[in-house]
Amino acid sequence: MKFTDAVVSLLAVAGTCRSAVIGQTSSPALKLSFNKWHGPTYEDSSLERRSLVARDNKNVNFEVENQQNFYSVDLQVGTPGQNITVLLDTGSSDLWVTANTNPYCESNAGKKDRKGADESEGGAVQSDISVLMGTGGGPTATSESARTGTYPSQSETGPGLAGSPPKATMDCSEYGTFDVQNSQSFRSNKTDFYISYGDGSFASGYWGTDRVNLGDLSLDGVSFAVANETNSSVGVFGIGLPENEATFTPDPSLQGFHPYQYRNFPQVLKSKGAINRAAYSLFLNSLNASSGDVLFGAVDRSKYTGDLYTLPLLNPEPEKYKNPMEFDITVQGVGFMNGSSKTTFTTTKIPALLDSGTSLVYLPQALAKGIAHKLGGSYHDDIGYYVIDCPPENDDSKLVFEFGGFSIKNSLSNYLLGSPDKVNDDQCVLGILPSNVQAILGDVFLADAYVVYDLENYEVSLAQASFDDSKEDIQVMSDSIPGAKKAPGYSKTWSAPASVKSGGNIFTSSTGKGKRDRVAATATSASGSARSTSGVPVSSQDVANGFSPSMLALLNAFILSFIL
Incomplete structure (x- = not known):
């Protein structure tokens, strides 16, 4: 492949232009810039990060307009290329697109996709699949199926829609569908x-290989799934770890499944x-920016400071999986700063x-509550969020996440989903939710x-993002990540579940005179409270129940899953 210095705009899907830009240099690196959309759903999103609207201040009945962020990428799939929009996601590992026969699409009810079930020509299939398969027991070109079990007919039931046929309510033409026949x-x-998601969305279909074009770069034999039935109007471009591929982490209810791994998009590159390396750098840009970028195979030194x-990535289930499945890391402390x-x-x-x-x-519930309490907020069951007093516009408060010798500082403004400024501008909804399932650092942190996600060494590298728009300083990855060094607390990772305890000091250097204080607060009686050394009250029940079930929090986690 000949690399050029050209920057190529991908063709836009019919309708609103939700495009990505592909940049290639003379060095082996690929820059993909994506549009950032904000809104309750992708269909109702916009490039502008909107504020909340308060309908009734007395009842705190907020309409949360800016619940989610979406990062759209336009691909050309097949020969000739068909324009399809997908959503970039580091939290999943598979590329899947919507078939033109999806019965959830208007005018497609009753259609069936025949080609995926037909016998494929042996020689060509073997050539394509051999490029994509890993070394561990995946299906071959001559195998009839990777497993003997079958999925339930989605046209008869559909996940979450037991007994109901698909309802053709989506306009799928705006984001493009894939016609395998063409x-x-x-x-x-x-x-x-x-694959299914916590919000009730799902995609069902079959695997295959085809050509995928990104600007001037054409990749043959890319493995992806064709969803001939999905209740989501847009597909997903997962670029996570191979261990998290749908072929390797199947639905446990399936019978006779034979898991295997394949080369996903970063590995194909x-x-x-x-x-040179199956790794990439992610720069989401500030939350108010309309675009960000992912740089495959390189690091841009101009995009960070310090x-x-x-x-290292964590592997919470070593008895089941040899390597980590997701980008889980250890947070070693959380704090707050405002001036001195x-x-x-x-x-x-x-x-x-x-x-x-x-x-x-x-x-964790105790930590989320402690942060909200520090900000003078409280949890409102009717909307499922913490509500705090809005800080002034010039507020420089920051949440600080400590990772063992270094920290990432987040502007508090990142966590304000918006202010009901048209009616009541003194309250804001906080973008931190309690969860007793899994701690997640989403976009408000990543901004x-x-x-840098290293899929080969199972590591991530972090630095404070820079938004000063300085000239690009791209350094290509090879045997290592340019400019990266092990964190001082690299080997001090999380190893077992523990109740979240208040106290300690993340702002005192672990080297030099001040040794980090890790003494936890002592809980009083069940009716009393514990107070951290920093003066943040956390009830003893909160501490004891740091990971106790909270159905409302779990429901919120499901509803706010990235794909609808």
């Missing part, structure tokens, strides 16, 4: 695909010589997922972080 290069590998520190005032909420080690497919931040 692609000369598509090959089905005759294995089933299925490396195998085709487009990049040092780039490396952390500094508060430490906790120094309890917390496993947290870095996920660009999640808009907000989810923290202030420059993150």
Whole structure:
């Protein structure tokens, strides 16, 4: 492949232009710029980060307009290329697109996709699949199926719609659908695909390979799924770890499944010589910016300040999986600062997922409550969020996440989903939710972080993001991540669940005179309270129930899943 210096705008899908830009240089690196959309759903989103609207101040009945962020990328799939919009996601690992026969699409009710079920020509299929398969027991070109079990007929039931046929209510033409019959290069590998999400959305279909074009870069033999039935109007461009592929982490209810891994998009880029290393850098840009970018195979030094520190990924289930499945890292403390005032909420080690497919931040219940209390807020059951007093416009308050020798500072403004300024401008909804399932650092955190995802070494590197629009300083990855060094607390990772305890001091350097204080607050009687060394009250019941079930929080986590 000949690399040029051209920057190529992808063709826009019919309707609103939700495009990406592909940049290629003479060095093996690929820059993909994406549009950032904000709104309750992708269909109702806009490039502008909108504020909340208060309908009734007395009842705190907010309409949360800016719940989610979406990062759209336009691909050309097949031969000739068909324009399709997908949503970029580091929290999943598969590329899937919507078939033109999806019965949830208007005018498609009753249609069936025949080509995926037909016998494919042997020689061409074997050539394409051999490029994509890993070394561990995946299906071959001659195997009839990767498994003997079958999925339930989605046209009869559909996940979450038991007993109901699909309702053709979506206009799928805006974001594009894939017609396998019109692609000369598509090959089905005759294995089933299925994925579901916490918000009730799902996609069901089959796997295959075809050509994928991004600007001037054309990749043959890319493995992806064709969803001939999905209640989501737009597909997903997952670029996570291979261990998190749908073929490797199947639905546990399926019978006879034989898990396997394949080369997903970052790995295909490396195998085709487009990049030297299966790794990429993510720069979401400020939350108010209309675009961000992902740089495959390189680091842009102009996009961050200070040092780039490396952390190992966690593997919470080593007895089941040899390697980490997701981008989970250890948070070693959380604090708050406003000018010279500094508060430490906790120094309890917390496993947290870095996920660009999640808009907000989810923290253990006791910690989320402690932060909201520090900000003078309280939880409102009727809307499922913490509500705080809005800070002044010139407020410089920051949430601080400590990772073992370095920290990422987040502007508090990132966490304000918006202010009901048309009716009542003294209250704001806080973008931190309690979760007893998993801590997640979503977009409101990632906006202030420059993150390098190393799929080969199972590591991530983080630095404070820079928004000064300085000239690009791109350094290509090879045997290592340019400019990165191990964090001082690299080996001090989370190892077992523990109740979140208040206290400690993340603002005192672990080297030099001040040794970090990790003494937890002592809880009083059940009716009393514990107070951290920083003066943040946390009830003893909150501390004891740091990971206790909270159905409302779990429901919120599901509703705010990235794909609708």
